[in-house]
Amino acid sequence: MNLTLIAHLGCALLTCAALPAHATLRENAPCTLDMATPELQEIRVVNKDDLLRLRDFGALGVGSNPAPFSASAEGRVAALQLRQADVTHNRYCTAVVLIEIDKPGRPIVIDDAGEIVAANSTRYGMTDLPLGIPKPTLLRWSRDGSRLAYTKTFTDRSEIWSYSRSSRRTSRAVSSSVDILDMAWSDDGKRLLFSSQPDLVAARAAIDFESKQGYRYDERFWPLSSDRPMPPSNIPVVDRAINAGDGTEVPLSSQDETTLHPSRNRPAGAIAYSSSQGGTRTAWTAPQTGALDAVTEIHMRSPQDDETVCHFAACRNVSALWWSSDGKRLIFQRRAGVAESRMEFYSWTPGLAPPRRLLDTADALFGCMLIGSDLLCAQETSVRPRTLIAVSTATGKRRELFDPNPTFPSLILGAVRRLAWSNAFGLDTFGDLVLPPGSSGKRLPLVIVQYESRGFLRGGTGDEYPIQAMAAQGLAVLSFNRPPWYGLTRHPVTDEQFYAFNNENFADRRSNLSSLERIIHQLDREGIIDADRVVITGQSDGAVTATFALANSSLFSAAILSTCCESGPAQEASGLALDDFYVSMGYPATRSSGKEFWSVNSIVDAKDARKVPILIQSASSEFRMGLATYRDLYRKGWPIEMYVYPDEGHVKLHPAHRAAVYSRNLEWLSKYLQHQ
Numbered sequence: 137m138n139l140t141l142i143a144h145l146g147c148a149l150l151t152c153a154a155l156p157a158h159a160t161l162r163e164n165a166p167c168t169l170d171m172a173t174p175e176l177q178e179i180r181v182v183n184k185d186d187l188l189r190l191r192d193f194g195a196l197g198v199g200s201n202p203a204p205f206s207a208s209a210e211g212r213v214a215a216l217q218l219r220q221a222d223v224t225h226n227r228y229c230t231a232v233v234l235i236e237i238d239k240p241g242r243p244i245v246i247d248d249a250g251e252i253v254a255a256n257s258t259r260y261g262m263t264d265l266p267l268g269i270p271k272p273t274l275l276r277w278s279r280d281g282s283r284l285a286y287t288k289t290f291t292d293r294s295e296i297w298s299y300s301r302s303s304r305r306t307s308r309a310v311s312s313s314v315d316i317l318d319m320a321w322s323d324d325g326k327r328l329l330f331s332s333q334p335d336l337v338a339a340r341a342a343i344d345f346e347s348k349q350g351y352r353y354d355e356r357f358w359p360l361s362s363d364r365p366m367p368p369s370n371i372p373v374v375d376r377a378i379n380a381g382d383g384t385e386v387p388l389s390s391q392d393e394t395t396l397h398p399s400r401n402r403p404a405g406a407i408a409y410s411s412s413q414g415g416t417r418t419a420w421t422a423p424q425t426g427a428l429d430a431v432t433e434i435h436m437r438s439p440q441d442d443e444t445v446c447h448f449a450a451c452r453n454v455s456a457l458w459w460s461s462d463g464k465r466l467i468f469q470r471r472a473g474v475a476e477s478r479m480e481f482y483s484w485t486p487g488l489a490p491p492r493r494l495l496d497t498a499d500a501l502f503g504c505m506l507i508g509s510d511l512l513c514a515q516e517t518s519v520r521p522r523t524l525i526a527v528s529t530a531t532g533k534r535r536e537l538f539d540p541n542p543t544f545p546s547l548i549l550g551a552v553r554r555l556a557w558s559n560a561f562g563l564d565t566f567g568d569l570v571l572p573p574g575s576s577g578k579r580l581p582l583v584i585v586q587y588e589s590r591g592f593l594r595g596g597t598g599d600e601y602p603i604q605a606m607a608a609q610g611l612a613v614l615s616f617n618r619p620p621w622y623g624l625t626r627h628p629v630t631d632e633q634f635y636a637f638n639n640e641n642f643a644d645r646r647s648n649l650s651s652l653e654r655i656i657h658q659l660d661r662e663g664i665i666d667a668d669r670v671v672i673t674g675q676s677d678g679a680v681t682a683t684f685a686l687a688n689s690s691l692f693s694a695a696i697l698s699t700c701c702e703s704g705p706a707q708e709a710s711g712l713a714l715d716d717f718y719v720s721m722g723y724p725a726t727r728s729s730g731k732e733f734w735s736v737n738s739i740v741d742a743k744d745a746r747k748v749p750i751l752i753q754s755a756s757s758e759f760r761m762g763l764a765t766y767r768d769l770y771r772k773g774w775p776i777e778m779y780v781y782p783d784e785g786h787v788k789l790h791p792a793h794r795a796a797v798y799s800r801n802l803e804w805l806s807k808y809l810q811h812q
Contacts (some may be wrong), residue, residue: 268785
């Protein structure tokens with residue numbers, strides 16, 4: 137591929153046509169993202185379209201797995217997959233992009249990045265369950281930094297491609313009918329190693345064959361989205377190796393297996409792990425006890441010393457760590473503050489002196505890699521989308537390497553105020569209050585968006601509630617971070633104990649509701665909100681919190697749900713496997729035994745539930761769960777609407793659907809809040 141000919145950022149082939157083994161971006165780029173420095177746009181208030189058009193890299197959340205980018209070992213180049221929604225054509229434009237770390241400027245496009253395809257999940261003994269988030273792109277550099285391997289995903293296959301920095305050419309190495317789950321270069325750079333589940337093809341074919349005789353209804357069914365069984369979750373993962381030069385399959389050595397799965401040789405119980413260059417010193421985090429909420433500590437080992445533990449307070453709750461290039465200092469990242477709302481970075485020379493704090497911030501920094509004397513991280517602030525930055529391990533100062541949305545800072549946003557408080561259970565939590573730009577001080581309707589408030593305040597969990605666009609519409613918006621799970625306060629040792637503690641007298645739901653009630657009363661006392669116009673929204677766990685709140689509190693005047701709704705009939709419609717899971721958590725096993733339970737946990741059965749308008753925006757894979765609730769409330773005269781989005785999983789992915797969800801939520805809020 138001749139990069140000198142590329143003036144624009146290429147986009148994925150959205151037709152699933154097979155690519156030749158060697159292809160140029162110009163030949164296969166039906167949609168283009170211009171990477172030229174954009175002209176400054178007029179200064180204006182942000183709107184929903186600005187949020188829909190954002191260029192993204194990495195996963196939807198602010199986690200480090202899968203990694204949002206990959207940097208070459210010698211520290212010269214970082215690679216990432218960039219995507220942007222094209223609402224008009226209901227597709228995503230994509231590209232694999234290189235950023236030069238020492239002299240960041242205009243990024244280099246080496247290829248399209250395939251399609252953005254919805255991922256499935258493996259739960260409850262089944263696989264192929266519709267999840268909806270984008271399947272991750274894997275990016276792996278060879279040890280010498282001369283070649284990059286990356287995956288492309290299409291609706292019917294996954295591929296591995298490689299890029300040579302010397303020849304500036306890309307080539308396809310693998311085409312697989314199942315997902316590529318993991319990938320690495322061999323230590324000598326001669327082989328590409330990868331993991332997949334090839335037997336999944338046979339498992340799906342067996343289900344097709346079984347259809348001729350009819351399916352026995354059992355734990356394999358997921359009736360919410362399918363009338364056929366799902367493949368089992370125990371499909372074996374197979375590791376393979378191919379010659380990087382000609383693509384022929386070669387035997388996988390024991391060292392190759394270690395390279396592909398490095399965690400297998402780590403200390404038992406290790407969570408975060410780091411080895412110094414040459415492997416002479418290792419450090420890892422491990423829990424102090426066997427409880428699920430156990431505090432983690434840093435452990436270390438070197439040839440001269442037995443295993444030691446860092447007992448400084450700063451060494452607790454560490455999420456990632458790295459040895460400096462000379463192996464003398466340990467750099468680590470930890471969460472701190474109220475409900476772990478802040479991120480801290482430390483530098484420590486193991487010994488008697490305590491670690492030195494480099495950075496303390498409420499911003500979200502994640503996916504970090506130590507390159508030379510800098511940590512490269514993805515970063516989001518409450519008012520700025522994701523960027524790639526470098527953090528000095530000497531001073532903690534940050535510098536920007538790549539901003540995929542350079543004109544966004546010119547938009548006028550609502551002011552953000554971080555709040556922290558405790559609930560009646562003694563659990564701390566936090567949230568971010570967003571007020572309209574130029575707010576005059578009059579009382580405003582309040583919209584609550586759940587259930588995590590870390591990083592850029594975009595649309596809440598699932599990205600369906602455009603926070604800044606709602607604020608621009610004259611609403612106060614509380615981005616609510618749920619308190620820690622109540623069950624963890626009881627120090628459970630098993631998952632069964634954790635779920636039982638959460639559901640004992642609905643303790644976790646009551647804890648969430650208490651947090652919401654207290655902050656609503658606080659904002660009312662401060663004269664910020666109109667307490668008669670409070671809307672609660674929610675997706676997934678946030679939707680369960682919302683319906684529990686409607687069933688047990690009169691504070692809320694309307695609700696929008698992305699998932700609906702827990703009830704006895706919903707349990708039945710979810711299939712045996714999910715029903716078994718619910719029953720194991722303490723949910724009723726039969727209708728006759730569930731009357732008291734559902735009188736608390738269901739808005740249909742709650743005796744004193746306030747009749748409020750409800751909008752349900754459901755995925756095709758989940759709307760059946762809400763049919764019983766919809767029917768009952770509709771027959772009782774509640775103002776309720778439900779919209780169903782086809783071909784969507786737990787998280788909605790189609791750009792046209794995301795645009796429709798944003799628009800309908802904004803219009804519905806305007807209608808009902810003005811009416812009230």
